Amino acid sequence: MKSKTQTKKRRWWIVPAALLALLCIGVAAGYLVDLPARRELMDLEIGNVDFQNLRDGTYTGVYKGTAGHMRDASVEVTVADGEVSAIRVLQGAVDEAGVPVELSDGLTVGTLFDRVLADRSLQVDVISSATLTSKAHLKALENALSQAQANQP
Numbered sequence: 001m002k003s004k005t006q007t008k009k010r011r012w013w014i015v016p017a018a019l020l021a022l023l024c025i026g027v028a029a030g031y032l033v034d035l036p037a038r039r040e041l042m043d044l045e046i047g048n049v050d051f052q053n054l055r056d057g058t059y060t061g062v063y064k065g066t067a068g069h070m071r072d073a074s075v076e077v078t079v080a081d082g083e084v085s086a087i088r089v090l091q092g093a094v095d096e097a098g099v100p101v102e103l104s105d106g107l108t109v110g111t112l113f114d115r116v117l118a119d120r121s122l123q124v125d126v127i128s129s130a131t132l133t134s135k136a137h138l139k140a141l142e143n144a145l146s147q148a149q150a151n152q153p
Contacts, residue, residue, distance in 0.1 A: 037065050041132040049145040051120040054079045060090070061144025063136045071133055073140040079148050087113045087141065093133055103130035109137045116141065 073092035100108035115124040126134035
C-alpha cells in the first residue's frame with residue numbers, strides 16, 4: 001500500500017504541467033487571433049513618393065489595419081523649404097512620452113525614418129524582427145507624404 005507521501009511526490013508535476021499547457025494554449029490562441037492582421041501587413045505595398053516635389057506644411061498620416069489594430073500607426077511629418085524637416089510618431093512604436101521604443105538590436109522606428117530620409121525613398125530595408133511594425137509605420141509615413149505632394153490639389 002502506498003503512503004500519502006509517495007502519492008504526493010508522484011503528483012508534484014501535475015500543477016506545473018497544467019500551467020505550461022495553459023500557457024501554450026494561450027500563446028497559440030493569441031497567434032491565431034493575430035494571424036489575419038499579420039497577413040494584411042505582410043501583403044501591404046509601400047508606394048513611392050517624390051521627395052523632390054513636397055509642399056511645405058505639417059501632415060498627418062495614419063495606417064489603420066482592417067484585420068487588427070495592434071500595429072496601427074500615426075505619424076506627423078513637417079516639410080519646410082520642400083524638405084522633410086521632422087517626423088514624429090503620434091501612435092505606434094513609442095512609449096507614453098512619445099519616445100520611440102527599441103524594436104530590435106537598439107533600432108527604433110526613428111532609425112527606419114532616418115533610412116527613408118537618407119535614401120529619399122520609402123523603399124528601404126525594414127527593421128529585422130520588426131517587419132510588420134516597420135511596414136505599418138512606413139505606410140503611415142507614405143500617407144502623410146502623399147498629402148504633401150505638390151502636384152496634389
